[in-house]
Amino acid sequence: MLSPELLHALRNLPLAAKQAAEGFLAGAHASRRHGVGMEFSQYRPYQPGDDLRRLDWRLAARSDRYYLRESEVDTSLTVHLLLDASASMNHRDANGLTKLDYGRLLLGALAYLAQHQGDAVGLTILSPSGLRHLPPRSDSRQLPRLYHALETADATGTFPDAATLAPLTARRQRALTVCVSDLYEEDGEINHLLKRLRAVSGDVLLLHLVADNELNFNYRGAVTLRDLETGQTLQIDADQQRAAYQAQLQAWLTDTAQAARRQGFDYHLLNTAAPLDGALREFLRKRAS
Structure with a gap:
């Protein structure tokens, strides 16, 4: 499995998505009918x-x-991909990739997998300026549309408010919703959206992106941390704060996973330094359920 930095280095999302996904096509779900x-x-x-x-x-x-x-007989379904494009997704790991870079690669590979199994695939990019929405389709031109939208997506501002998100839940449409986000929110707005989508659409797969330098906090000495959405800064001694930081992070990750599963979401934590195979397997497992 190619590493995310090697896939990103191709500078070609269609090719990177194909390279990442093709090894999983043999595991495509077939129904019991x-x-x-x-x-x-x-x-x-x-x-x-x-x-x-x-x-x-x-x-x-x-x-x-x-x-x-x-x-x-292969059973086709509708797959609705969601990409969090708020500014916190600009966080960059030591491998040079941002969470947004990783999200593009991941959703490109998932779109490739889904379309090659006959699924109708749609994409919504969630940003504060509005929703960029491509309705689900299964025709041969859908993948280029999705790739272009992903390649041109920018991460800015905070997660969209309820009024901006309202069109996503206005109609009932059975689908498997796959949300890629770092879950940084002010007042539960991401959680509220996913609850509404589960109510109107059905299954939700939540792919939670966390950078390796966030998980391991491998900074050294005096560092200045900046909130990418508010601009607030905090100066700390990384060596002194590492243990407390990691304890709080693990507590938050545990609470987040438990809360997501209580609400019926399929939750999967992803380290953005890791290959995409864990998320692709999770998608195929969910698609087959």
């Missing part, structure tokens, strides 16, 4: 009214009996 599909499953005896095109004529010639070939 049987019918006309891609993978052979079993034979069953012919019954009046069955489609004669599915008869195995070679087997009939050998056995003088008529059997139909049954295959497992």
Whole structure:
């Protein structure tokens, strides 16, 4: 599995998404229903009214009996991808990637996976200036549209307010919603949006991005920390504060995961220095459930 920095170094999101996703296509979900599909499953005896095109004529010639070939049918669904484009997603890790860079790669790979399984894929980029929304589609031109929107997305300001987000939950539409965010919020606005989406759309997969230098706090000596959304700064001695910081971070991550699962979300923590395979597996697992 290529590292995120190598994928990013390609400077080509369509190619990077394909490289990241292709190893997972063999794990595409097939339903338990049987019918006309891609993978052979079993034979069953012919019954009046069955489609004669599915008869195995070679087997009939050998056995003088008529059997139909049954295959497992891929079940398609609607996948709605959400990207948090608030300013905190500009946080940069030691590998040079921002959370936004990682989010672009991840959602590009997920879009590639979903479309190659026949799913209708849509994307909404969440920013305070408004929603950039591409409705779910399954045609061949959808991936280039999604890639262009991801490549041109900027992270600015704070997470959108309820009025800006209202169109997302105005209509009921069954979908698997995949949200990529660092979950930095002022008053539970991300959580509120996901609760509403679960109520009107169904399943929610929450992919929580945390940078490696946030998780391990591998700064040294006197450092100045700046809030990317408010501009506030804090001067600390990193060596003295490391233990307290990591204890508080782990407590927050534990509380966040527990709260998400209590509300019915599938929650997955992602280190932005790690390959994308964990998130891709989680997506395929959720898609198959």
